[in-house]
Amino acid sequence: MSEYTVINSRAVRVDTPDKATGKAVFIDDMTMPGMLYGALLQSPLAHARIVSIDTSKARNLPGVKSVVTAAEAGLVKYGVSPARYDETLFCHEKVRYVGDDIAAVAAVDMETALKAVSLIEVEYEELPAVFTIEEAMKAGAPVLHDNYPGNICAEVHSEFGNVEEALADCDLIKTTTFQNKRQDAAFIEPQGCIASYDLSGNLTLYSSTQVPHYVQRTVAMVLKLPVGKVRVVKPYVGAGFGIKASANPLELSACLLSMKTGKPVKMNYNREQVFQYGRARHQFTHTMTTGVKKDGTIMALKHLCYLDGGAYSSFGIATVYYAGSLLGGPYKLPNMKYDGYRIYNNKPACGAMRGHGGVAARACWEQQLDMIAEELKISPIELRLKNMMVAGDVTCNDLNMSSLGMKECIEAVKDGSEWTAKKGKLPKGKGIGMACGFFVSGAGYPIYRSDTFHGTVIVKLTEDGGTALVYTASAEIGQGSDTTFAMIAAEALGIRLEDVRLESGDTDFGVDLGAYSSRQTLMTGHAVKEAAEDARRQVLEVLAKELNVPVENMDIKNSLIEFKQGNVDFTGLRTRYSKEHRGWNDNPADGPLTFREASRIAYLSKGSIVGTGKYKPPELGGKYKGATVGTSPAYGCSAQIAEVTVDEETGQITVDRITDAHDCGLAINVTSVEGQMEGSVSMGLGEALFEEVKFDKKGHVINADLAEYKIPTMLDMPQIKTIIVESNEPNGPFGAKEVGEGAIMPTIPAILNAVYDAIGVRIHELPMTPERVYLAIQEAKKGKTG
């Protein structure tokens, strides 16, 4: 039995009845009176100088209300990391990828807007383009950004301990190279927004974003508006997975067009544009050298990585750091050296996606650890357990594992999958494999350098009726955060979940950095808890005065006031409450004092009761360059076991079963935690087996749709057995921490290791399409006979 009354349960999500009935409003469901429709002119060429832009024909088309280019938008640089702002709203000198934005049009309807876009005449001078890391790094290669010679967008060099020295002492050294492919997030709702500028100079942007706060700041900065004049509101969002975690050209264009026309302007990406905009998982090429002792003790990791970045930085600076830093754990690793390079080229920018920066690295290393275990004749589980950190350990790069149920996760999947009965005993063609992983529970620092709180929350009690209103600017994007925070508020205040009403996703409610880096449960959760406790304290303080009972002797539970000592006579309060509600037939007549009565009495004494909460992590991490990336107040972790069947004739892989254990600290909502685990597995399975964004020689995405870019369907997904491991995270609200991204970490390597177990061939390149697997099998056969 849980010690809690609301949290740590399977409470039904607050948003799902509306979503089940089609009532939930997403951005494209909204219209506004007098609304105009916007469309973008995007570059057909991957790399070209813009010689001239003539918008006159477009402007003269009846129904067109505004046409904007860089001339109107200005040239304020923006992006994700302030140190690497390398985009302007519209291209002014040159275009850098197919899809780069050149102009935007607002018109009375979509048809007219698209027609106007086609009437804009741009004269280009085509430039030689580069599409791969190799092409981009070649001597004399065309340069995308003048201030980044050699097309090196970012490079990271770090060493902890002394890797060469440690390797010299190792009994076994293994080097492998591994590559994933550029992925698309393939959320089902394309990005969209509506901007509305009013006559008082206030701009409201409704957008399908994960980060209202960052969008607010970017819009204000780029369009030169005071931040206080910009409000960003997030309706329900059809998921984001990282791609909706920064301001996009749609949002900025719609705002500018609305300012120009004084009318609301709606803009959407179609599915092709979603792919063309990109910003999802990079292609990483990892080369790792790991040194171990005979007994399996991991001594050193030397790691080189190249990221295929695309035309702009986006989140890429953080990505290139994460790709290195997230290997610091969960194994004890005394020596680690990392050299990472993110390379520009003429494809859409890559950015952050679920498991930011760490997924391919984890896949490479966890497969390599299995290879090492095999050579040392140690079981993969034993090797991992032997090297596993425990709660309280700090990695060589200063990440503090304040709680770490990693061993428990391994034991749980081992039992849950019947590993011992299966490993080494399956028929040929069938395999079982395991892997581990961990992830931050919220980035330790905001994206822009700042002393800002990461989350502020207001809990206001209704002046009558005993309902708590929770206002948070955090972003419900499908993960269930609204429910999580309503539950935390209810628990901390001592009231029932149905007595909480929560509003989120609006920058007018406060600061919240939003839904990325798996931060909200811990960070926003803290602020919600503090605000609810503040409101609770205020109610109890009034009661204490009125009843002459010390606050410590009272509690609120299930929306009732509990007195810890003796009988307290509250009939005076009850009578007052009833007098205020003459004629009502549901006034509490007997039984314990209710929260409804208590909060009314508190209001009568003090005016509105408003509790506030805030959260900012303590200073985290080391002092070296880049030490902030990877820091977090806590880390979630997980272990998975995959079981697969491989058809050696065709190379076809079927994942039969996944057993997944995740340590999320205390599970606030058990069903939602499982939902994140299951969703993570499906995304990892897709990346392992199918997903790759492909380009033609001119830089066009050739599979920019959900038929050719294949994500898992219901037929591709195996049974997933989810096991929640609950550690008590000292830095989390009620001991809670992340699940949204850590849960994807082991999926790919568990499948890789299972595939090897099935066919005895290692695959070092994703996705594991039948063709790739078949060829690898043939290659291995040749090797054996030849």
Place this chain on the structure above:
Amino acid sequence: MKKLINLTINDQHYEVAVEPNQTLVDLLRYQLGLTGTKKGCEMGDCGSCTVILDGKAVNSCLVLALQADGRSIQTIEGLETGEGLHPVQEAFVEKGAIQCGFCSSGMILSAKNLLDQKSNPSEIEIRRALAGNLCRCTGYQKIIEAVKSVPQAN
């Protein structure tokens, strides 16, 4: 040139003028305000625009509004009864089968259509019937659990 069509949506009769190239999903969403039907790809790939057309689950982005002339359509808005949620909706809510919810309208209609045609479908029958409805959030597990949990008439 617009053309007048007659159709029944959620047991209500409509007479509307539509463009020859207008899709059913656009008619529902933008002309009739039935925004519960979603639009994720407009190419028949995602299933978020699923409606039930004369007893068959179809992608309404692949149906021209003109083709719906004289026919009967059920959308997500037509599932609720006076007594509240339809059992399939109830099951999706109860089992946590909804995350972002963007796929849910289509998913629920495909599930309802399956259950209308076949009581107690097996797991593989569920997977086959719903394979055209993509969901990027849930990994499908709780959706399958939800469909299995719907109380059956017999």
